[in-house]
Amino acid sequence: MEEYKKKIQKKLVIMRIIGILLLLVIIAEKTFLEKNAPVYAGLLGGIAVGMLPITIGYCVRFSNALKDEKKLKEMYIQQTDERNKEIIKETMQTSFFIAFFVTVLAILISAAFSKIVAMTLEISIVVYSLIFAGVSAYYNKKL
Numbered sequence: 001m002e003e004y005k006k007k008i009q010k011k012l013v014i015m016r017i018i019g020i021l022l023l024l025v026i027i028a029e030k031t032f033l034e035k036n037a038p039v040y041a042g043l044l045g046g047i048a049v050g051m052l053p054i055t056i057g058y059c060v061r062f063s064n065a066l067k068d069e070k071k072l073k074e075m076y077i078q079q080t081d082e083r084n085k086e087i088i089k090e091t092m093q094t095s096f097f098i099a100f101f102v103t104v105l106a107i108l109i110s111a112a113f114s115k116i117v118a119m120t121l122e123i124s125i126v127v128y129s130l131i132f133a134g135v136s137a138y139y140n141k142k143l
Helices: 002-036 038-067 069-080 082-110 115-142
Strands: none
Touching (some): 002 038, 002 069, 038 069, 069 082, 082 115
């Protein structure tokens, strides 16, 4: 359990660093980008503002688990449970393929309106495929 506690402590440090970086992004967006590139600033700021509560939630969750041995044990069981691992694995695999085919559909629809949008989506499909092939090769060697 001590090894798992150290793992949670590392995750807590990483979440705090991410939280600080998100705050810096929000400040930079409001200070510098909002005047020069409002669309980009809005997108970047929106993502940062959306991610900040999630990061804070993880910090609170990890801090509470480190303070309470019972919560730490529950978190350990939840993360190491074989059923939960299988559910996550199946969810990720299914989500990837759904996103892949929705993007293909978006390419077909957007091609009628904008070649640039269609090409951008095509590039994302190529990147998805390369990532999938790379991860698949990695796990074929590892497992």
